[in-house]
Amino acid sequence: KQLENVYRSLGEMMKLSTDLTQNVGGLNRVLTNVKSRGTWAEVQLGNILDQTIPGMYETNVKTNPKYSGQVEFAVRIPNAEDSSITWLPIDSKFPLEPYQQLLDAYEKNDPAEIAAAYKVLEARIKVEAKSIHDKYIEVPYTTDFAILFLPFEGLYSEAVNRGLVEVLQREYHINIAGPSTMAAL
Numbered sequence: 015k016q017l018e019n020v021y022r023s024l025g026e027m028m029k030l031s032t033d034l035t036q037n038v039g040g041l042n043r044v045l046t047n048v049k050s051r052g053t054w055a056e057v058q059l060g061n062i063l064d065q066t067i068p069g070m071y072e073t074n075v076k077t078n079p080k081y082s083g084q085v086e087f088a089v090r091i092p093n094a095e096d097s098s099i100t101w102l103p104i105d106s107k108f109p110l111e112p113y114q115q116l117l118d119a120y121e122k123n124d125p126a127e128i129a130a131a132y133k134v135l136e137a138r139i140k141v142e143a144k145s146i147h148d149k150y151i152e153v154p155y156t157t158d159f160a161i162l163f164l165p166f167e168g169l170y171s172e173a174v175n176r177g178l179v180e181v182l183q184r185e186y187h188i189n190i191a192g193p194s195t196m197a198a199l
Contacts, residue, residue, distance in 0.1 A: 055106040055165040056086055058193065063087060063104075066197040077101040078152035085150040091157065103150035103160040107142040109135060113169050132176060139164075139173060140181070143188040151187060159187040161199065167192050 063071050067089065075088035089102040112135035119127040139162075146160050162182070164170045170192025173179065182188040191199045 055108040055163070058165050059087060059104065059106045059163045059196065062193065062196045063089075071104075075101060075103075077103050077150045077156045079155065080152060081149045083149055085146075085160075088150075088156075100154065101156045103146065103156055104163060105142075105146050105150065105160065106163040106165060107139070108165055109138040109142065109169070112138045113166070113172070116172065117168075132172070135172065136176065136178060139178060139190075140186075143182045143186040143190075146188055147186040159183070159189055161196075162188050162190045163196060164190060164192050167194060170195065 060073070071087055071089045073087055074084040076082075076084050077088055085101075085103040085105050087104040089104065091100045091102055092098075093100055112131070116128065116131040116135050119131040143162055146162055150156065151158065151160050164173065170190065173182075173190055179190055182190060189199065
């Protein structure tokens with residue numbers, strides 16, 4: 015009877031393992047497709063905004079009259095003086111390839127490779143921050159800063175730990191947020 019219970023438990027664990035492998039494979043396929051990855055990051059950011067400030071933001075907002083594109087999300091900030099609205103632009107970015115290169119370098123424990131991989135990641139995040147600044151910030155229609163959302167805590171931690179927060183604020187007027195800090199921000 016005990017042996018039968020062990021076999022049944024083993025069968026259940028094998029099924030769970032198979033299901034998990036399939037789910038990880040599906041997640042991997044989503045994350046390797048650039049369009050799906052971007053959509054996934056947008057959905058994650060949208061869920062965070064829905065949970066923290068429902069009804070206080072809009073999606074796909076034209077915040078800058080000088081730019082024809084739209085930012086993914088913008089928080090509505092009412093102006094009490096003239097009943098106009100100022101927008102706080104929020105855009106999600108997911109530089110997976112540079113981040114994965116950095117993780118691979120950490121795994122190899124090669125300081126030179128880690129430094130090189132971080133420089134690539136830093137450059138990519140700076141390009142994204144500059145793009146957000148140039149496209150979506152236009153005072154008085156917007157705040158004088160925007161938010162760049164990084165959808166992985168590890169990615170956000172790398173940016174914070176390496177001092178990128180201050181650089182992005184100083185050079186591009188961009189604040190960064192990860193999944194756990196977005197609500198607080």
